[in-house]
Amino acid sequence: MNTDKKEYTNPVGKSVPRIDGRGLVTGQAKYTFDLKLPGMLIGKLLRSPHAHAKIISIDTSKAEKLPGVKAIITARDTHLIKFGSNEYFFPQTIDQMAIEADKVRYIGDEIAAVAAVDEETAQKALSLIDVRYEILPAVFDMTEAMKPGAPQIHDALNNIALILPVNFGNPDRALKESDYVREDIFYTQSAAHCAMEPHVCVGQFETFSNKITLWTSTQAPFKCRESLAKCLKMDLNNIRVIKLAVGGGFGGKLEMFPMDFAACLLSKKAAGLPVKITYTREEEFSFSRRKHNMIYKIKSGVKKDGTLTAITGEVIADGGAYCSYGPTVLAAAMMRIFMVYKIKNFKITGFRVYTNNPISGAIRGFGGVQSGFSVESHMDLLAEGIGMDPVEFRLKNITTPNMVTVNKIMLTTNGLKECIEKATRACDWKNKRGKLKHLCRGIGIGIAADVMGSKMYKAHESAGSIIKIEEDGSVYLFTGAADTGQGSNTALSQIAAEELGVSYTRIKCTAADTEITPFDTGSFASRVTFISGNATKNAATDAKKQILNIVAEEHKMNADELDIKAEQVINKKSSSVIMNFDKALELCYSFNYGRQIIGRGSYNPKTTPIDFRTGEGNVSGSYGFEAQVAEVEVNKETGQVKVLKMWDAHDVGKAINPQSCEGQIEGSITMGIGYTFYEDLKFKNGRVVNPNFANYRLPRSIGTVPIETIFVETNDPEGPFGAKGMGEASLLPTSAAIANAIQDAVGVRIKDLPITPDKILKALKEKDLMEKSKTKS
Amino acid sequence: MILNINKKQYTVDIQGHETLAEVLRDTCGLTGTKMSCNEAECGACTVIINKKAVLSCITLAADVEGEEITTIEGLSDGDNLHPVQQAFLDHGAVQCGFCSPGMILASKALLDQNPKPDQNDIAYALDGNICRCGGYLKIFDAVRAAAEEKSSVKDKKV
Numbered sequence: 027m028n029t030d031k032k033e034y035t036n037p038v039g040k041s042v043p044r045i046d047g048r049g050l051v052t053g054q055a056k057y058t059f060d061l062k063l064p065g066m067l068i069g070k071l072l073r074s075p076h077a078h079a080k081i082i083s084i085d086t087s088k089a090e091k092l093p094g095v096k097a098i099i100t101a102r103d104t105h106l107i108k109f110g111s112n113e114y115f116f117p118q119t120i121d122q123m124a125i126e127a128d129k130v131r132y133i134g135d136e137i138a139a140v141a142a143v144d145e146e147t148a149q150k151a152l153s154l155i156d157v158r159y160e161i162l163p164a165v166f167d168m169t170e171a172m173k174p175g176a177p178q179i180h181d182a183l184n185n186i187a188l189i190l191p192v193n194f195g196n197p198d199r200a201l202k203e204s205d206y207v208r209e210d211i212f213y214t215q216s217a218a219h220c221a222m223e224p225h226v227c228v229g230q231f232e233t234f235s236n237k238i239t240l241w242t243s244t245q246a247p248f249k250c251r252e253s254l255a256k257c258l259k260m261d262l263n264n265i266r267v268i269k270l271a272v273g274g275g276f277g278g279k280l281e282m283f284p285m286d287f288a289a290c291l292l293s294k295k296a297a298g299l300p301v302k303i304t305y306t307r308e309e310e311f312s313f314s315r316r317k318h319n320m321i322y323k324i325k326s327g328v329k330k331d332g333t334l335t336a337i338t339g340e341v342i343a344d345g346g347a348y349c350s351y352g353p354t355v356l357a358a359a360m361m362r363i364f365m366v367y368k369i370k371n372f373k374i375t376g377f378r379v380y381t382n383n384p385i386s387g388a389i390r391g392f393g394g395v396q397s398g399f400s401v402e403s404h405m406d407l408l409a410e411g412i413g414m415d416p417v418e419f420r421l422k423n424i425t426t427p428n429m430v431t432v433n434k435i436m437l438t439t440n441g442l443k444e445c446i447e448k449a450t451r452a453c454d455w456k457n458k459r460g461k462l463k464h465l466c467r468g469i470g471i472g473i474a475a476d477v478m479g480s481k482m483y484k485a486h487e488s489a490g491s492i493i494k495i496e497e498d499g500s501v502y503l504f505t506g507a508a509d510t511g512q513g514s515n516t517a518l519s520q521i522a523a524e525e526l527g528v529s530y531t532r533i534k535c536t537a538a539d540t541e542i543t544p545f546d547t548g549s550f551a552s553r554v555t556f557i558s559g560n561a562t563k564n565a566a567t568d569a570k571k572q573i574l575n576i577v578a579e580e581h582k583m584n585a586d587e588l589d590i591k592a593e594q595v596i597n598k599k600s601s602s603v604i605m606n607f608d609k610a611l612e613l614c615y616s617f618n619y620g621r622q623i624i625g626r627g628s629y630n631p632k633t634t635p636i637d638f639r640t641g642e643g644n645v646s647g648s649y650g651f652e653a654q655v656a657e658v659e660v661n662k663e664t665g666q667v668k669v670l671k672m673w674d675a676h677d678v679g680k681a682i683n684p685q686s687c688e689g690q691i692e693g694s695i696t697m698g699i700g701y702t703f704y705e706d707l708k709f710k711n712g713r714v715v716n717p718n719f720a721n722y723r724l725p726r727s728i729g730t731v732p733i734e735t736i737f738v739e740t741n742d743p744e745g746p747f748g749a750k751g752m753g754e755a756s757l758l759p760t761s762a763a764i765a766n767a768i769q770d771a772v773g774v775r776i777k778d779l780p781i782t783p784d785k786i787l788k789a790l791k792e793k794d795l796m797e798k799s800k801t802k803s
Numbered sequence: 804m805i806l807n808i809n810k811k812q813y814t815v816d817i818q819g820h821e822t823l824a825e826v827l828r829d830t831c832g833l834t835g836t837k838m839s840c841n842e843a844e845c846g847a848c849t850v851i852i853n854k855k856a857v858l859s860c861i862t863l864a865a866d867v868e869g870e871e872i873t874t875i876e877g878l879s880d881g882d883n884l885h886p887v888q889q890a891f892l893d894h895g896a897v898q899c900g901f902c903s904p905g906m907i908l909a910s911k912a913l914l915d916q917n918p919k920p921d922q923n924d925i926a927y928a929l930d931g932n933i934c935r936c937g938g939y940l941k942i943f944d945a946v947r948a949a950a951e952e953k954s955s956v957k958d959k960k961v
Contacts, residue, residue, distance in 0.1 A: 043892050050900030051888040051907060053835015053875030059901075060834035220935050222839045222847060222901035273837075273901030274935055307840040511899020511936050685895035689937045693898065696938030719844035719933065727929040727939040 034530035035592040037520040038747045041685035042530050045516045046271070046509070055271040058226045058243045059304065066228065067096050069292050069303040070148040071285060072138035072155055073313060074130035077382040077712035078164035078177060081128055081157065084138060089154035094147035097295035098155070099288060100138045101127035109253045111281055111351045111387075114483055115638055119187055119349035121180055122385075124257045124287035130159070131179050132347035132384050133712045134313035139288035141301045164382040166712055168321070168344040171381045179347065179380040187345055188353050188378040192360055192641030194432045195371035200336035204327025206411045212324070212400035213778035214761075216344070216707040217317040219389055220724055221510075223273020224310050229289030230300040238290045239266045245275040245508050246548025247538045249483060253282035258290060265290075266541040275510040276697075277388035278315050280351060280550055311717035315387030316707050318343040318355055322400035324374075332414045332422045336371035337363060341397075343386065345378050350387035352378045353638075354482050359393030361641055362758075363401055364431045365475035365649050366442070367423050372432065382712045388550065390694070394474065394758040395701060399779060402472040402762030406769065415459065416471055416766065417450050424473070427740075434634065436644045439740035439750075441677030445653035446473060448736045449675035453655040460770060466660045467670070470766025472759025473653045477646035478751040479553030479631055488630035489558040490544025491565040493522060495573070495623040497615035499608045501532045503565075506546030507558035508538050512753055513686040514554045518562045520682050521746050525566035527590030528607050544628070552751030555682060556648060559746035560629035569625025576614050576621060577604060632744070648742045650750040651677040654695070656763040660772045662790060665783030667768060669699060672760070675736040679750030688735045691756040695733055698760025700725040706780050804868055808833065809877025817864050824848045824859035827874060835875035835904050839933070846932030849905035850874050856912035858931075875904035878911065887911045890949035891942070898936030906932045910946045919950055 034042055049055035086098045106127055110120035126135050138155055142148035163177040170176055171185040179185055201207050227242035238260065244250050247267040255262045272279070285303040292301040305314065324339035341359055345352045356376045363369065391398070409419035425431065427440040450456075450471065458469045481487045492504040503522050509515040519533035537543055546558055570590055577595050578585035587598055595604045605613070614621055631647025655673040660666075674691050681687045697705075704723040708715045716722045741748030761779055769775050774789035806813045808831060815830050824841075827833045827850070839847035841860050848860040851873040878885040884892065887910050897903050906929065913920055913928035920928070925946045926939070934942060 041895065044895075044897065046900075047892045047897060048884070050897045050903055051875075051884065051891050052879055053833075053904045055900055056834070057837075057901065059837070060828075062829075220933075222837070222845070222899065222933065222935055224839065272899065273839075274899040276935070307842070307845075511901075513898065685941075689895050689898055689941060692940050693935075693937040697935075718842060719840050720842075724933065724935070725938065726931075726933060727926040727942070730926060730939040730943070733938075733940060 035528065036524060037530040038524040038682050039680065041683055042520060044513055045519050045533065045535055057223050057271045057273055058228065058241045059223050059273065061228050061241055061270065061302070063228060063230065063300040066300045066302055067141040067143060067296060068145045068148050069139055069141045069289050069301040070152055071136045071288060071303065072152045074133060074135040074137055076130060076159055076161055077133050078162040078179065079130050079159035080162060081130065081137060082160055083158045085156040086138065088156065089140065089151040092147065092151050092154060094143040095140060095151045096143065096299060097141040097292045098138060099125060099291050099295060101125045103291060105257065105259045107257045107259065109257050109282060110349055112353045112482060114485060116188060116353040119353050122348040124284045132382050134384060135347065136284040139292055141292040141296050164712060166381055166383055166709065168342055168379045168381055171379050172377065179382060182380060185380040186377050187349050187380055188356065190356055190360060190376040190638060193373045197336040197338045197371040197373040200371035201327040201338065204335045205330045207325065207327040208407060208411055209325035210404050210407060210777060212322040212403060214320045214322065214396040214399055215779055216319040217389065217701055217705045218311050218707050218722060219276040219278030221274030221276055221278055224305040224307065225279065225283060225285060225314055226304040227286050227289050228300050228302045229286065229293045231290060231294035231298045233298040237264045239268065240286055240290055241268045241270060242286050243272050243279055244269055245279045245510050245550060247508060247540050248506060248545055249280065249548050250282045250286060251540045254286060254290065257287050269508050269538045272508065272510040275549065276390045277550065279510065280388050280548060308717040311707065311722060312384060312714040315350060316384055317389045318345060318352065318386040318393065318396065320359065320396040322396060324400055324404045326404065326408055328408050328412055330412060332412060332419050334367060334369055334423045337369050338373045341374060341376040343378050344381050344383060346381055346383040346385040348385045350385050352386055354480065355388060355393040357638065359397040362394050362397055362475060364433050364435050365437065366425060366473060368425055370432050383709055384714060390697065391754050391757045392551065394476065395761065398472060398474055398758035399761035399765065402759050403765050403777065406470065406766045407775065417446060417455060420473055421446060433642045434644055437649055438744065439679065439742045440649065440651060441738040441740040442473065442475065442651040444738045445651055445675040445677055448738060449653040449655050449673045452734060452736060453657065453673045455655065458657065463771065466662055466771050467657065468767045468769065468771025469655060469657045470763050470770055471653060471655050472763035472766065474755050474758035476552050476650045476755035478556035478648045478650065480551040480645050481633065484547060486630050487547055487557065488628055489546040489561040490628045491558065491562040492544055493565040493569045493625040495569055495611060497611055499532060499611045500534060501526065501528065503533055503535045503562065504543045505535065505537045505558055505562060506543040507554045508549040510549055512690060513683065514549065514558065516686065517555050517682045518558060521559050521562050522566045524747060525563045526570050528593055552650065552753045552755065554751065555749050556745055556751045557629055557631055559749060561627045563746040564627025564629060565625040568627060569623050572623050572625065573610050573614055576619050577610050580613055648744050648750050650752055650755050652755045654756065654759045654763045656767040658764060658767040658771055660768060660786065662772060665786035667781065667786065669731045669764060672731055672733045674733060674756055675738055676752060676756060677738040677740050677750065678752045679742040679745045680739050680748035681737050682747065682749050684737065687737065687752060690753045691735050692733050694754065694756035695760055696725045698757045699731060701779065702761040702764050703780050804865065806864065806868065806872060807870065808872045809874060819865055821864050822860055823850065823862040823864045823867055826864040827859060833874050833876050837901050837904055839901065846905045846909060847902055849908045849932060851908050851912050854912065854915055856909045875908060878907065885911065886952045887914065887949045890945040890952065894941050894945040894948060896941040896945035902932060902934045906934060906942060910949065914950055914953060918954060
């Protein structure tokens with residue numbers, strides 16, 4: 027990095043280079059994937075080959091005799107404790123054991139683990155473990171699973187792990203009083219995270235101290251520690267979870283995984299030798315977590331003037347074998363609507379259903395991608411039904427700044443209107459919508475809102491930061507927030523430098539290590555910039571105050587009269603320079619003072635708990651908004667759709683690092699385009715049939731779509747320097763914007779993702795037949 | 804057996820079935836080369852062999868004895884980043900960084916063969932390299948910028 031300090035003072039709002047950038051481009055950054063410790067063993071997991079079966083017996087004796095095998099664990103070595111993700115809000119959904127004991131519920135359920143001197147030996151040992159099963163009937167279709175008499179996967183009635191009824195106002199009456207009512211059913215498919223660094227961990231047990239250290243590729247080190255402590259029946263303070271560089275997460279690395287547990291327990295059994303477990307790409311696709319495939323039924327009413335009167339519906343989510351983050355995914359899929367549309371009468375019931383498919387969990391967008399496609403497609407159809415422009419329709423019904431929604435969400439800054447106006451202006455909506463049909467081109471819009479954090483596993487949602495400043499003026503930031511590639515270490519360092527009034531080049535950032543860095547719930551729900559950012563800003567304020575107190579004491583002034591700006595301690599009123607930052611630090615550490623500068627900060631967003639029996643509560647301290655437009659061209663002969671351009675106007679509050687914000691938006695939209703057209707995790711009898719990059723298609727460089735990003739800066743008073751989180755929202759409306767554009771181009775509506783050429787051709791054919799029969803009659 | 808990696812000689816004792824990716828990472832300690840699929844579908848393991856981008860996960864180490872192998876560790880000149888590395892940094896083309904070593908080497912190999920690639924050339928050259936974080940727009944920007952930087956350096960020399 028250029029060490030010219032002036033260039034990097036007041037870094038907020040500037041696209042400063044990533045704090046870890048040089049390490050990343052030179053291959054020097056160390057990921058858990060790269061970790062190699064002395065004496066390290068290789069661990070492998072034995073998985074169920076059956077989708078549903080009772081475990082009759084497990085015999086490991088042959089495997090134990092294999093030379094090179096150092097440890098084997100089965101459920102007999104565990105405390106048979108269940109873990110899960112939503113213990114605080116949904117204790118009934120804590121349903122998975124790290125190593126299953128009596129029953130397996132999907133192809134891939136972990137039932138034993140081996141540590142050996144090398145991978146070959148570990149693999150061979152797995153094949154020598156003799157497991158006898160009693161195969162049980164299995165169910166793979168979520169609607170079949172809900173029928174009485176379906177195979178019972180857990181103790182849940184009709185395999186429904188969770189019902190979420192959200193009900194406000196009088197939707198039945200409102201529908202009756204509407205001028206136009208329509209019902210649509212949307213289908214969304216499963217998908218995979220595909221982080222480039224696979225799930226990987228190294229566990230090491232210290233025999234002399236009974237302590238465990240786990241290095242793991244995670245988005246939530248503290249959550250991982252909590253589940254590990256629970257399953258291992260150990261105290262939190264005897265477990266240390268360390269996050270190194272992480273090669274992507276996208277929601278797939280939010281939990282403790284059986285591999286984390288197994289690596290620690292295997293190490294204990296192997297007298298403290300470290301054990302490394304690395305998922306293969308096939309394991310990533312088949313046995314990590316996946317997106318919930320959903321059926322989204324939605325029925326709404328409108329008045330002639332476009333006013334939405336009621337939204338009702340039913341959401342069914344295929345959860346697979348265990349709950350994971352399913353409950354919150356389902357809740358988010360239903361309740362995001364309140365942040366976007368002003369609606370008084372609402373009734374949607376959600377069902378999170380067990381099947382014998384692989385486990386569904388969190389994935390970027392948290393249910394918002396499935397609901398985004400469904401709701402935003404439906405809104406276009408409603409607008410069409412009353413002959414209204416979809417943009418005008420949305421502008422009439424969207425939420426506004428400083429409003430309380432019917433379910434008590436407190437919206438403060440809200441740039442949704444501006445997002446819609448700016449996106450539609452940029453794409454020339456007025457001159458394009460409905461006017462490009464002769465070219466088989468069309469344009470479509472989708473809008474979305476997102477939270478800045480969400481309490482998922484604790485009563486609080488706080489983050490903490492520590493900033494120590496040493497006598498040479500180096501600023502060390504310690505945060506528990508998990509940078510998984512999105513650049514949070516950079517954004518937090520910018521916030522620290524801005525608040526301290528120093529150059530960004532002074533900051534060194536350590537994140538995250540549960541024994542060193544303050545608690546942080548993790549990287550999810552677009553929360554880090556907002557929540558961890560506030561904690562970091564508070565820590566910087568505290569550190570600055572300590573410095574200014576000493577300068578004030580020395581100069582017999584009042585500390586309130588001083589500030590630090592652009593590396594100088596100044597008199598606030600006169601702006602005169604008192605001393606530079608380096609001199610101030612020399613003073614702090616001088617003979618007379620000798621006071622260490624250690625700032626601390628904590629932040630817990632002002633929210634109210636959600637009552638999941640009703641859907642009432644204010645989940646986030648602020649909300650982000652966005653509008654997205656897609657322009658497409660449809661080839662009527664082949665059914666192929668080409669996305670010509672995407673526009674994205676995003677209320678980011680304040681772009682701390684505009685380049686990183688663009689990166690988040692471009693990454694989200696790219697992922698959204700993949701999901702719209704081809705990303706499709708397929709199963710046959712519970713087995714993933716496309717567990718590799720050759721058969722699971724995802725966006726590659728050919729076919730990259732131009733994206734125009736527009737920042738709407740609403741400067742949220744609660745955000746650090748006005749910033750909001752923004753890592754997920756741009757993914758939510760992409761599928762709908764494209765589907766809406768396709769309808770504009772060729773007049774067909776696709777309601778089940780992915781949108782394949784076959785579906786387009788079929789819809790075009792049906793439309794042709796309809797039109798012909800109309801002209802005949 | 805001797806491998807010539809980043810202009811240094813590595814004497815390695817390897818088995819016939821070991822891939823170059825494994826030997827680079829496990830034997831030589833050059834962990835900058837990543838592996839994400841291990842079946843030639845993602846490009847994370849890309850290295851340069853005799854100026855050509857090659858997938859080291861399907862290249863047997865034994866087959867490249869005597870060849871000139873460049874990994875990400877061999878690209879910068881001391882503290883000075885290679886123009887492609889610098890461009891990736893400047894243009895925000897790096898997020899999690901796991902695809903970056905392969906992406907940067909594939910880009911360098913392209914620019915060595917085609918100093919003035921258009922968008923299409925870049926997209927085709929990088930199609931075997933998956934980036935899941937940020938899409939490809941910023942990567943294209945970086946490669947174009949590196950090409951311009953390279954040609955302007957050449958012009959100056961002339």
